[in-house]
Amino acid sequence: MISFLSEIQLELYNSFKGFVKENIKPFACEWDKSAEVPYKTIKKMGKAGYFGSFLPKEFGGQEWDIVTYGLLNEAVGNGMAALADLLTIQAMVSIILLKWGTETQKSEWLEQLASGKIIGGFALTEPDTGSDIQSIETEFIDDGNCFRLNGSKKWISYGQIADLFVVFGKINGKPLACILPRKSEGLEIIPINNMMGYRTAKLARLNFGDIRIPPENIIGKPGTALSLIAPVGLQYGRISTACAALGLLRACFEESISYASERKVSGLPLGDKEIIRSLLASMGTDLNAASLLCYSACRAEDEHLPEAFEKVLMAKYFSSKAAVKAASNAVQIKGAAGCNESDPVARYYRDAKIFEIIEGTSQIHESILGKLFLDKTHKEELLSA
Amino acid sequence: MEHINKNNINQKIKNFILNAIQIPDLRDDDNLFETGIVNSLFAVQLLTFLEKSFNIRVSPEDLLMENFQSVDSATSFVLHKQSV
Numbered sequence: 001m002i003s004f005l006s007e008i009q010l011e012l013y014n015s016f017k018g019f020v021k022e023n024i025k026p027f028a029c030e031w032d033k034s035a036e037v038p039y040k041t042i043k044k045m046g047k048a049g050y051f052g053s054f055l056p057k058e059f060g061g062q063e064w065d066i067v068t069y070g071l072l073n074e075a076v077g078n079g080m081a082a083l084a085d086l087l088t089i090q091a092m093v094s095i096i097l098l099k100w101g102t103e104t105q106k107s108e109w110l111e112q113l114a115s116g117k118i119i120g121g122f123a124l125t126e127p128d129t130g131s132d133i134q135s136i137e138t139e140f141i142d143d144g145n146c147f148r149l150n151g152s153k154k155w156i157s158y159g160q161i162a163d164l165f166v167v168f169g170k171i172n173g174k175p176l177a178c179i180l181p182r183k184s185e186g187l188e189i190i191p192i193n194n195m196m197g198y199r200t201a202k203l204a205r206l207n208f209g210d211i212r213i214p215p216e217n218i219i220g221k222p223g224t225a226l227s228l229i230a231p232v233g234l235q236y237g238r239i240s241t242a243c244a245a246l247g248l249l250r251a252c253f254e255e256s257i258s259y260a261s262e263r264k265v266s267g268l269p270l271g272d273k274e275i276i277r278s279l280l281a282s283m284g285t286d287l288n289a290a291s292l293l294c295y296s297a298c299r300a301e302d303e304h305l306p307e308a309f310e311k312v313l314m315a316k317y318f319s320s321k322a323a324v325k326a327a328s329n330a331v332q333i334k335g336a337a338g339c340n341e342s343d344p345v346a347r348y349y350r351d352a353k354i355f356e357i358i359e360g361t362s363q364i365h366e367s368i369l370g371k372l373f374l375d376k377t378h379k380e381e382l383l384s385a
Numbered sequence: 386m387e388h389i390n391k392n393n394i395n396q397k398i399k400n401f402i403l404n405a406i407q408i409p410d411l412r413d414d415d416n417l418f419e420t421g422i423v424n425s426l427f428a429v430q431l432l433t434f435l436e437k438s439f440n441i442r443v444s445p446e447d448l449l450m451e452n453f454q455s456v457d458s459a460t461s462f463v464l465h466k467q468s469v
Contacts, residue, residue, distance in 0.1 A: 100445050220445055232429060304433060309430050
């Protein structure tokens with residue numbers, strides 16, 4: 001574990017691991033198979049304060065710093081990635097309301113989100129737009145008294161059970177965001193099942209059929225939803241995903257070390273074989289690198305540094321790719337046993353791929369980071385000329 | 386004094402933007418977003434920088450791109466927030 005953690009952070013990390021060991025890890029394979037996490041587990045997570053980790057106490061939160069929020073996601077991701085996704089979504093909705101919500105919106109929703117009494121949904125991706133968020137077609141029309149919402153969203157995590165959505169669309173071409181309670185008339189929720197990974201993430205398609213949105217449910221002002229509102233949510237989503245990927249990477253490493261130590265082939269431990277050591281060396285090094293990137297990003301966010309944006313992108317990009325590689329190697333080390341659904345590494349293998357897709361694909365991260373690095377290099381050249 | 390403060394803020398904002406992007410110079414009234422000098426994702430970085438550097442809090446009421454679209458507008462926005 002990284003050396004700069006405070007005593008409190010370390011203590012909380014140990015308590016998160018204890019919770020996961022007792023309440024999540026032993027049941028994860030079974031839940032994954034049935035694509036269902038019992039509500040009592042979600043309730044327990046809420047009671048433990050996990051959904052309000054960084055929220056202020058006045059809204060029922062724990063006021064933990066972002067490093068601690070990262071540690072929580074790592075611990076839950078170590079037990080079950082799809083459940084860490086619930087932390088991701090809850091955080092994305094909460095931070096948007098905390099940062100950009102009106103006092104009424106905050107007092108009405110934040111405490112309920114923090115306690116897990118209600119589940120949030122982040123409705124940005126559309127059937128025809130994918131990662132290209134600027135091209136969204138969901139439309140708001142101002143009818144004088146209220147707004148009318150029409151359009152569709154797809155691949156919305158926990159959409160099947162969410163009580164409250166933050167929805168992004170456009171009004172006269174300008175991006176706009178709103179709060180949409182589940183009970184709204186005209187909202188159709190269509191479950192999306194049979195996913196390769198994140199099987200318990202309750203994905204859904206949402207159809208908006210001329211839904212009435214009262215002005216008090218609008219977040220911010222037209223023109224800023226995709227440049228200032230969504231990015232704040234995505235930043236927390238990426239922190240959560242990066243750290244959950246780190247947790248899965250750690251789980252792959254732990255399983256592989258344990259198997260390589262215990263499993264004997266021709267009377268000798270598997271770990272005596274050079275090829276196995278090589279795989280473990282790669283996995284362990286990636287684990288340490290991902291840990292440093294993730295917590296450096298969390299610290300930058302804690303310190304409110306502008307470079308936090310870039311650091312979070314790098315952490316998510318690296319951790320998700322490293323998790324995919326580690327999960328593949330963990331299956332390789334276990335051989336046929338690792339290909340059986342009763343073995344956790346089979347689930348890690350399927351879940352890891354999802355990290356490379358959610359909250360911006362690896363390719364989107366490459367495009368943004370590549371440009372950031374190019375701009376920086378050119379700037380340095382200009383200054384030294 | 387007010388003039389010096391304005392110049393300091395202006396220079397700090399300009400330095401931050403120039404440090405992040407690939408252009409040799411920037412006019413104070415250049416529209417950062419419409420001209421494509423920066424992409425929209427930069428808005429959050431700029432906003433974070435303004436909050437951190439000038440100890441101000443950007444509230445939902447301030448959520449207008451006009452407040453952040455140029456060095457001039459960001460400077461005026463910071464001065465306004467510092468005065469209230």
